[in-house]
Amino acid sequence: MKTRSIGYWATTGLVAFAFAAGGAFDVSGAPAALAGVAHLGYPAYFAALLGTWKLLGAAAVLAPRLPRVKEWAYAGMFFDLSGAAISHAASGDDVAKVITPIVVLGLVVASWALRPESRTLRGPAGESLPRARSLTADAGLAA
Numbered sequence: 001m002k003t004r005s006i007g008y009w010a011t012t013g014l015v016a017f018a019f020a021a022g023g024a025f026d027v028s029g030a031p032a033a034l035a036g037v038a039h040l041g042y043p044a045y046f047a048a049l050l051g052t053w054k055l056l057g058a059a060a061v062l063a064p065r066l067p068r069v070k071e072w073a074y075a076g077m078f079f080d081l082s083g084a085a086i087s088h089a090a091s092g093d094d095v096a097k098v099i100t101p102i103v104v105l106g107l108v109v110a111s112w113a114l115r116p117e118s119r120t121l122r123g124p125a126g127e128s129l130p131r132a133r134s135l136t137a138d139a140g141l142a143a
Helices: 002-028 031-039 045-062 068-091 095-114
Strands: none
Touching: 002 031, 002 045, 002 095, 031 045, 045 068, 068 095
């Protein structure tokens, strides 16, 4: 259980840092941030919009409780990062700019899958909703 907790906090810390730093950069209105969104074909205001949501997402995954907000934050991170990879690929960027958001997306998925019970949604009777299961559990092989 301790290994799972360490894995959760390590991946969540990296994800929160990546989204907080990226969000702050986008919200700053720095010429490089505006040039980046323009290169991908998006309007300049898109940087401030994405940056705000990135900052809120970073705060949400770190905050205690608020499991529904966390689920939305993880979903938003998934959409942001998959969209970034596709946007970079469609713009003809080099492989590193396409792979980087995919790697961070892997960290987001790991953070979501490793989150403790206290950070998951509960059903109407207070039971935990289904979580990511192992392949053995999906195949009915778990004891």
